[in-house]
Amino acid sequence: MLKKIALVLVLAIAALLIFAATRPDTFRVERTARINAPAEKIFPLIDDFHRWGAWSPYEKLDPAMKRSFGGAPSGKGATYAWEGNSQAGAGHMEIVESAPSSKVAIKLDFIQPFEGHNMAEFTLQPQGGATQVTWAMHGPSPYVARLMGIFFNMDQMIGKDFEAGLANLKTATEK
Numbered sequence: 697m698l699k700k701i702a703l704v705l706v707l708a709i710a711a712l713l714i715f716a717a718t719r720p721d722t723f724r725v726e727r728t729a730r731i732n733a734p735a736e737k738i739f740p741l742i743d744d745f746h747r748w749g750a751w752s753p754y755e756k757l758d759p760a761m762k763r764s765f766g767g768a769p770s771g772k773g774a775t776y777a778w779e780g781n782s783q784a785g786a787g788h789m790e791i792v793e794s795a796p797s798s799k800v801a802i803k804l805d806f807i808q809p810f811e812g813h814n815m816a817e818f819t820l821q822p823q824g825g826a827t828q829v830t831w832a833m834h835g836p837s838p839y840v841a842r843l844m845g846i847f848f849n850m851d852q853m854i855g856k857d858f859e860a861g862l863a864n865l866k867t868a869t870e871k
Contacts, residue, residue: 744770
């Protein structure tokens with residue numbers, strides 16, 4: 697009986713590992729919000745890392761977080777590094793593309809709690825007196841992430857942060 701239980705357990709683990717290997721090797725998380733403000737008012741809050749404290753949900757994870765800014769003051773070449781508690785982790789961002797009032801692309805390197813190398817993009821599309829703002833992140837999904845994805849829904853976990861950040865951006869710019 698014990699051998700049968702062990703065999704079933706081994707087969708279940710093998711099936712789980714094989715299933716994880718069949719999952720996509722890339723991911724994309726995206727959220728969109730309509731903000732009742734012109735793109736020209738929203739864009740500077742995204743294009744300048746110094747101003748992320750006004751809206752980014754990640755800025756509030758650790759009040760004692762160490763931050764450093766470098767490169768250009770804003771736009772292409774601006775950099776931001778952080779080191780915080782277990783919730784905030786540590787990493788580095790660099791704006792690699794900045795198209796005034798329409799797009800900001802950021803190279804995002806996480807160091808802790810997990811290493812990851814992704815891209816984040818903000819696109820702003822005017823809609824009359826309002827702007828549709830999309831926050832997306834995409835990158836590779838290594839095997840361990842695919843295995844974890846069986847148990848944790850990354851889209852929901854990251855997506856709720858994007859939704860909170862877009863809501864904060866809406867509040868900050870609709871005043």
